[in-house]
Amino acid sequence: MSDNVADGIANWPISLSKASSTIDLKRKRLNSTASLAISREPSVSFHVGSELRQTPQSSFLSYVWGTGLDSDCASCGKHFPPDGEPPIRTIAAGNSNSQASVIDITQEPLSPWNLRILNRHLSCIKANKVTYVPISHAWHPMVATAQDLRLESIDASRLVYQIPLRTLLALTSKFPSTEIWHDYLSVPQWRPEVQGRLLLSIPEIYNHAAKTVIHLDDVGATHLLGQVKDSPYDKFIIDFAAIIRSRWFDRMWVALEYIQSNDVIILTEDYKICDAYAREICHQLDTAHSKWIKKRSNSTVTEDIWKQNTTLKRMTSWIDMEAWKNEHDMHRTLGWAIGILGHRKCQYTRDYFLALGKMLDFRPEQDPLVLIENRFEYFFSLATFALQEGDYSPLLFIPSLGEDTDPRAPWLRGHTTGTWKLWDMGRCHRKATSQPIIRDSMIQPQLQTVGVIESFEYYDFGGDAESVMDYVVSKVVRASGRDAQALCEAVDRIFPRNEEKAVNMEWKDAKQEDFPALVSRYDLDKIQGLLEKYGPLLDMTPEQEITQQRYEIAKKLIRALKLSKEGKHARESRLELAAGEADWFLREYGTPMEGISQIRCKICGRWSVFRLVMWGEPTPAVAQVYRIPGLLYDENVPDGIGIVVERDRIIGKMIYGTPACRCCQSEFVKLGSANL
Template identity: 45%
Template structure:
C-alpha cells in the first residue's frame, strides 16, 4: 500500500521499540550520535570544544543502478520521497514521464560491497541490520514483464509515525528509522529464504512527496501485486510462535491464543492491503521477528477454518464463539479473511457487490471516499469524474448507485439483497438502494456466492426488471426470535404450519425444513455442481417417519381445534398435552440432535440466527410468514427476513432460481417486495408447491436522476 493513517499511536510506538531503538517519534531532525571508545577532551576555547564534541552526522549510502548516492540520514525522507532515488529506466534507458509512466522501484542488496566494520557512529543503517548496501532498480513495468524480472511486493500496514511524517511532509528521524529499517529487514528475511531477491516496499519504492507519481503508483497497485508469483504479507505485530499456534492446533487454548493474536493484527484493519492481497497469487507471511512462515496465508486461513469446524462440531457454535470473544477476538475478521481468499481464487462470476462491501466494511482508511473507490476497484468499476466530485463533497449516493447498477448489469443480485444501514433513509431517487451512506460489513450477511442466478438479465431497456419466480402473496406474518423453550417454539410453529397447509406429513416436513434449516444444506458446507441449473436439498425426514408423524399431527390438530389454544403465552405453556406431542415430534424429526457441522441442534441454530439480527439492529427481523401461491392458491409457511412490515395481500415473495450463497440453501434465495421496493429477503425458501411461474418485477429506472 502507499500510505494510510492508523488511528492511535500505540502501534507505531510499539513497533519502533521492537526494532531496538528509543521512540523518537516526537523529534524533528535530531538524532543521538554516539562515539565508540570516547576520550577525554582537554580544556580549550568554547568554539574548539563545540567543534570537537560534535561528530559528523552519519550518511546513508544507497546504490541507484551503478551510482552510489550518499546523503545525511536526518534528510532521509526528503531524499527518498522526493527525487533522490530517481533515474531513467535501467532496462530501456528511457526517462519516466509523470502522467505517462512511473518507475517500478525495487530493492536488492549490492553484494559486491562487503560488510562494513569499524564504524565509530551508531546510525540507522547498522552493520548488523544491513550486511550489504542496498541497490535501487528503477524500471518500467513493461520492461520488467518483457525481461521476466522477478521481485516480491510487500503488503504491510503503515506505522503511525511514518503516516504522520508523510502527511505533513516533515523529516522525522523516528519515521526515518522505520522507513529505512523495515524494508531492509524484510529484504534480509526474503534473501535468507530465497537467495538474492528484489522486493517492492512502498516505504522506499514510492516517492511519497512526488504526488503525481504517488497517485499513479496507487492506480498501478493491482498490476504490481498481480504480476509476481509471491507477495509478502507482513504481520508486524504477530509473533512467529502465535502463527504456529494457530496452524498446529496443539490444544484448544493454544489455538485460541494463536487465532486471536493473528486475526487481531492491525494488518486486517487496513484498506489498501486488502486490494493488494486479493490481487496476489501466493501470499507469504512475515512475522514481527522478520521470519517467513513455512505455510502460506491461504494455508493458514483454511487451516484455521478446519480447526474451528472441528471445535464447533465438538462444543457447538455458540460455545466456540463465546470462547473466541472471551479471548478478545472478532471471528468476523477471520471470515473476511477467508472471503478475501475466495475472492482471489474463485471465478469472476462469484465476485459480488455484497461480498466486496462485507470485506471493505471492516477496513479503515484515512480518507472515507477511498472505501468507495476501492469497492469500485473490487468489482471492476471505474468512478467517473462526477462520482469523484460528489464523493469529495461527502455525498456518496451517486457513486454508490452507479456501482450498484454496474453490479446489477453483470447479473449480480446482491445490491437488491443488502441489509439496511442504521439511521439511513431510502429516498425517492432509488427506494431499493441500501448502504450508500457508509460501507458497513453488516450490510451483507450471506457470504460468498457459490452459484449465480439462472437468469442474469436484471436490467432491461433502462429498467431494473429481473424475471423472478413467484412464491406468492403474504397473508400473515409474525416477528420472532425462537427464544422460548424448544417445545413451546415448536408448538407455535406447528400450529402455524397446520393453519397454512394442513396436516399432510410431507408438507409439514417441508415447512419444518424451511423454518429449522439444516446447517449442512448451506452452500458454505457443500461443493455444489457449478453447471447444474438447480439442486433440491435432501429432505431431512425419511418416508418411514411419515406414518408416525401423521398420527402425531392428527392428535395435535385435534387438540389445537378443541382447546381453542392461543399460539403464544400462558395458554400454550399450560397445555401439557400439546407440549408433550411437540416433544415427541421434535424427537422424531431429530430437531434437538447435533448436526453434522455443529454440536448445536437445528432449533438452537435457528434461535442464534434470529438473535444475530436482534443484536445488530435492535429489532426483531426474522419472521414467520404465511404465503399464498397466486396460481394454485396453496398456503405455506416460510421464514423470512423482514426490514419493514409487509402490506398483507399486497406484499409478494419471489424466488431467484439458481442463486446460492454461503448462508443460504439451494433454491432458497428470494426477495420480499412491496410496490417495487424490497422490504425483506428469503434465505431458506425452497418451493412449497409445483408452480414455478416467473414474472418481471419492476424496481425502477436504472438511470441516475430518473427515480424522482
C-alpha cells in the first residue's frame, strides 16, 4: 500500500457526536498506520524442519543462496561438516494448517501455504528410501546474472521463488506428497564451497531418483501432446522445431542431468505434464524425421528445419543422450561425450570439462576442483584416462580453430575450448582390437600400415555428376591402371553406401544379418570395357572434344557403378552424399578438409586411391596413413578408420579407408608422451 493511501485514511472525517467512537477510531487508525509501516517490507516464509523462518523480500536471494535455509539433517539430525556430504535440499508443500506466505514478488497468490525445506544427507535419503524428483531446467538469464554478480533483484527473486513453486504445484497435482530438488532453491549459490561439492554430486542426485522432470519452459503443450508420427509434414516440421528449439537444449549441465536420470518426464511452459516419457517422445520424433527424409530427402527436411530457426544437431544430441543412457553395448568415449555436450552452452569452461569427466566416470587422484584450476592439465589427464581405457577418440579430434599446439602434448587437441567440432563421428560401436594405446608411458599404438601418401588434393565433389566421376576415375586410372576391380574398390571407399555406415547398420533394432554385403557386386566386364575406352583419353590434350568423350564414358560408369541411385536411408545418391559431407566440413570449419589421395603400400608397392579428411597439408613421400583395426563409429564403415601421421604429428584421418591390397603389416606408431 502506498504512502498516499495511508495519508488519505488519516484524513477521513470523524463524527463528533460520539466521543468514544472517535477514540476507538483514532486507536484503530494508529494501529492501522503501524501495521502499514510494518507491511511495507513483505517477507517470505519457509518451514525449515520444525521452524517457521521468514526473510524480507529485499534480501531474498542472500537468504536462500546463503545460509538462510540451512539446518541439520532432517533424517539423522546430524550436522553437515565442511568436508562431508553436502546437504541435499528438497522442497515440499506445507500442510493445510500452515500460514500462507506473505510475498508480493510472486505477483499473484500462487500458494496457500509455506514451502517446506528438508535438508538431508544423500546417504540418509538412500537408507530411508526417501523419494524426490530432481528438476532439470535451463536457467533464466536474469537469474544467472544475479547469481554471477551477487546482485539482489526483485525480478530474479520472483523467478527463483515462482518457478520451483509452480513446478511443485504441477507435480503434486499428479503425484501427491512430492518433494522436488530444484537448484534455484536447493543449492546455496553464493556459498562456493557447498555449491562446488553439489556440482560434483549432480550425477548421483539425478541417478538416485526414480523420476526426473525436464522443464521445457518455452514449449507449449500443443507441440508435445499430439501423435507426431501421424502429423502431416508441415505440422511435423513446426512441432519438431518448436521442441528442439527450446533453450533447454542450449545448456550443458542439463544434458549431464538427463543422461544420469532414470525415467524422464517433460513439463511444458504451461505447466502441463506429458503422459509419454521423454524417451518415447524422442523416439517418435526420430522415427517421423526418418520417415520424412525418405519421402522428401535429407536436404529438404534439414532446410525446412533450418527455416524454423533451429538445427538438427540438437535432435542428434537428444538421440545421443538416450543412447548413452540406454544402449549399454555402445562404448562411452570422450569423443562421444564431447559430441553430446560440446555444442551446448555453460557459463564457465571449467564446468564443461568437469561434466565431461563425470560422463566418463573420471576419478583423478587429485581433487577435481583443484585439478581443474589448470585446464590443460585436467583435459590432458582426462584424455590420457580415455586412452588407457582403450578409447582412440582423443587421437581423432579435429583441431580447434586458433588453438596452438602445446609442446608438452602435441597430440592433444581441444584443451582450450572442447567444442563439439572436435568430434564428428558419433558413437563407438566397436573398440579397436589393437590395445593398449599407451606403452611405456608413450602413446604408441600398434596400427596397420596403409601406405605412404604420394599425392593429395582437396576436393569438394561438387558440380555435375559426370565431372566428379571423371575426376575420380582419372585419379584411379593414373594410380592403378585400367583395372575394373581397383576402380570398384576405390569407388566404394570414396562413395560408401549410406546403409553400410554403422549408424544405419545397428541403429533402430537392426540385426547384423539384415545388412547387405560390404563388397558390392558390379558388372566387371562392362566396367573394364569402359576403362579401355577411357584410358587412352587421359594421355590426350584435354580439349573440349576429348573432355566431352571422357564425360560420356563417366556417365556410363556412373550407371554401371550404381552411383546415381537413391540410398536405402535417404533420397540422395552416393555422389550427392559425398558432396554434402564435403560441404558440411567447409561450412562448419571454414576451410576445405576432404580430398582425394594416392597412397603407395610400403609392402607391395601398389598405388591406390583413398578419401581423407586433412587439417594439415601432407608432405608427399613423407606422410603415412595407418588403419586402426576393429574400430567402428557411427559415421564410418568397418575397417575404414585410420590416422595420417607426419613426423609424429597427426595431421588428418581416414574414415572410409577399407583395405586396397592384401598386405596386413602392423607397426608401433609413436605419437607423444602420456606424461607431462
